[in-house]
Amino acid sequence: MTMPYDAVSELSDEALLVLYAKGDSLAAQVLSRRFLPRVLAHATRVLKDQAEAEDVAQEAMLRLWKIAPDWRAGEAQVTTWMYRVTANLCTDRIRKRRSVPLDAAPEPEDDTPSAGEAMQDAARAQALNAALMELPERQRQAVALRHLEGLSNPEIAEILDCGVEAVESLIARGKRALTKILQGKREELGYVDE
Amino acid sequence: MSMNKDDDSLDLELWFSASRKHTPDPSKDLLARVLADAAMVQPDAPGVVSTAPEPEGRQSIWQQFTGAIGGWSGLAGLGTATVAGLWIGLSAPTTFTGLISGGITYTEESAFDPTYMTDMDDYALLVIEGSE
Numbered sequence: 001m002t003m004p005y006d007a008v009s010e011l012s013d014e015a016l017l018v019l020y021a022k023g024d025s026l027a028a029q030v031l032s033r034r035f036l037p038r039v040l041a042h043a044t045r046v047l048k049d050q051a052e053a054e055d056v057a058q059e060a061m062l063r064l065w066k067i068a069p070d071w072r073a074g075e076a077q078v079t080t081w082m083y084r085v086t087a088n089l090c091t092d093r094i095r096k097r098r099s100v101p102l103d104a105a106p107e108p109e110d111d112t113p114s115a116g117e118a119m120q121d122a123a124r125a126q127a128l129n130a131a132l133m134e135l136p137e138r139q140r141q142a143v144a145l146r147h148l149e150g151l152s153n154p155e156i157a158e159i160l161d162c163g164v165e166a167v168e169s170l171i172a173r174g175k176r177a178l179t180k181i182l183q184g185k186r187e188e189l190g191y192v193d194e
Numbered sequence: 195m196s197m198n199k200d201d202d203s204l205d206l207e208l209w210f211s212a213s214r215k216h217t218p219d220p221s222k223d224l225l226a227r228v229l230a231d232a233a234m235v236q237p238d239a240p241g242v243v244s245t246a247p248e249p250e251g252r253q254s255i256w257q258q259f260t261g262a263i264g265g266w267s268g269l270a271g272l273g274t275a276t277v278a279g280l281w282i283g284l285s286a287p288t289t290f291t292g293l294i295s296g297g298i299t300y301t302e303e304s305a306f307d308p309t310y311m312t313d314m315d316d317y318a319l320l321v322i323e324g325s326e
Contacts, residue, residue, distance in 0.1 A: 128209040
């Protein structure tokens with residue numbers, strides 16, 4: 001018997017993993033649509049390389065498929081586990097390319113139009129992503145997980161394998177650095193304090 | 195998704211918000227790759243036999259024969275045994291005296307003496323029995 005897509009899509013992450021492990025093909029689709037955008041977004045922000053980010057996202061999803069039959073219900077949240085795997089894969093990638101200096105990350109384009117809110121938003125997003133790349137890796141991960149992925153500090157502590165206080169410190173330092181970096185971009189991007 | 199607006203993040207929230215709006219969606223190609231991975235490693239997929247599949251159709255006599263003797267390794271063993279048997283048959287001694295080493299002479303009594311038995315191989319014993 002096959003469940004309709006709508007019914008499957010309302011199931012919890014853990015229930016979907018059980019379904020997948022039992023051979024249900026819809027479960028994989030629902031889990032992919034649920035997690036792939038999130039892990040891809042985080043990997044893109046941390047790595048700032050689309051191809052690498054896609055590789056990381058695919059690998060993170062593959063690890064989810066492989067662990068599904070052995071998933072222990074109640075021990076961890078699937079979301080937290082996915083971000084943790086993604087964060088570790090990103091760290092591995094960054095270690096491998098240590099020889100590339102951080103300031104080699106592309107700067108926001110200078111000729112970004114200052115008119116039009118959509119264009120401003122795009123320029124801000126680009127500027128923020130570039131500024132994130134100037135942060136040390138763990139600060140970048142912590143800030144992105146908190147302010148872009150919307151996770152709580154205890155969740156981030158679990159993902160980054162550290163204490164909640166360390167997470168708070170990482171985020172505070174990261175945001176101070178971001179503020180300093182982005183100060184110079186305000187006027188050229190048309191940003192006005194509200 | 196709730197975002198945090200504590201400490202000095204108010205100034206940054208516009209930037210975070212802009213970044214959230216411009217998050218790239220996974221491409222169809224990436225989604226296809228992910229789903230292909232999922233199908234590849236999925237256990238107990240319906241209709242997929244996880245054990246070795248049954249042979250298709252009827253087996254030939256040759257397949258039944260090789261299967262019965264343990265496949266190609268069994269066939270090789272059988273060939274070796276056949277050649278060895280042929281060689282033993284062709285090189286069998288033609289005279290009985292050649293079977294007994296050290297100049298031991300055969301008598302009716304000594305043939306059944308246990309001390310001599312140890313010096314004879316099974317083939318010699320068969321010849322002795324056959325000659326009686």
